[in-house]
Amino acid sequence: MMQQPDVSVTAGVPITNFRQVLSDEVRASLEAVRVAQEAAREQARRQTRQARVWFTMAMGALALAGFAVGPRLSQRWHARRHPAAAVARAAVVPAQPVAPAPAAAPADTAAPPASVAERTAVQPAPGAAEGCDTAAVHTAPWRLSPEACARAFATHPDDGALALAVAQAEHAHGHLAEGAQWARRALSLDPEAAEAYVLIARAEMASGRPGHARAAYQHYLQLAPRGWHHVEARAALRADRSTARL
Numbered sequence: 001m002m003q004q005p006d007v008s009v010t011a012g013v014p015i016t017n018f019r020q021v022l023s024d025e026v027r028a029s030l031e032a033v034r035v036a037q038e039a040a041r042e043q044a045r046r047q048t049r050q051a052r053v054w055f056t057m058a059m060g061a062l063a064l065a066g067f068a069v070g071p072r073l074s075q076r077w078h079a080r081r082h083p084a085a086a087v088a089r090a091a092v093v094p095a096q097p098v099a100p101a102p103a104a105a106p107a108d109t110a111a112p113p114a115s116v117a118e119r120t121a122v123q124p125a126p127g128a129a130e131g132c133d134t135a136a137v138h139t140a141p142w143r144l145s146p147e148a149c150a151r152a153f154a155t156h157p158d159d160g161a162l163a164l165a166v167a168q169a170e171h172a173h174g175h176l177a178e179g180a181q182w183a184r185r186a187l188s189l190d191p192e193a194a195e196a197y198v199l200i201a202r203a204e205m206a207s208g209r210p211g212h213a214r215a216a217y218q219h220y221l222q223l224a225p226r227g228w229h230h231v232e233a234r235a236a237l238r239a240d241r242s243t244a245r246l
Contacts, residue, residue, distance in 0.1 A: 053242055060239020134165045144169035160190030167199050176203040194223035214240050
């Protein structure tokens with residue numbers, strides 16, 4: 001009989017070890033995918049936060065630019081729509097002659113003195129006849145004449161409302177620095193004149209002093225939390241805080 005040669009059989013890798021190696025590779029791949037996804041989500045969140053900050057800063061800058069340029073545009077638009085009224089406001093109102101005082105009546109037939117209400121009703125408001133109606137400060141500040149308001153203030157140097165009217169008139173005509181000076185004078189006469197702080201804040205912002213503007217807006221919100229310009233003041237303070245965080 002022929003003898004068959006002995007063939008040595010090499011032991012291969014067990015199936016269980018192969019499965020273990022494959023499972024480790026799969027887990028490593030899944031972990032790498034998870035890490036990549038988490039990094040992508042973190043980057044997306046960071047980009048979203050940056051976009052929100054830039055959007056807030058852009059809106060604040062647009063709001064400040066609108067408040068600074070708005071009075072000039074409104075004045076030009078009003079002058080084009082109503083050229084006759086603009087010419088009439090620029091004209092100087094001549095002084096009215098003063099009527100002589102009536103002779104005093106005899107003591108037995110003298111009329112009783114007028115009441116305080118009657119005297120107040122007869123006398124016009126300071127500056128109203130000279131083209132400086134303080135009632136137009138909020139509704140139509142471009143109608144105020146700085147020269148007329150200054151003349152009215154010269155006759156009533158202790159009237160804080162007239163000083164504020166001069167400030168509003170200067171600001172509406174684009175004279176921000178002059179308006180801020182008159183606003184400070186109004187505050188010296190009336191510390192509760194909250195509108196003056198808004199004019200000061202706009203002038204400080206236009207001059208490149210945001211810290212002074214922020215302090216003025218804060219004073220305004222302390223005096224008038226729901227005033228005419230509370231939205232402007234809060235938007236400016238939010239934009240300043242966003243810039244400080246960056």
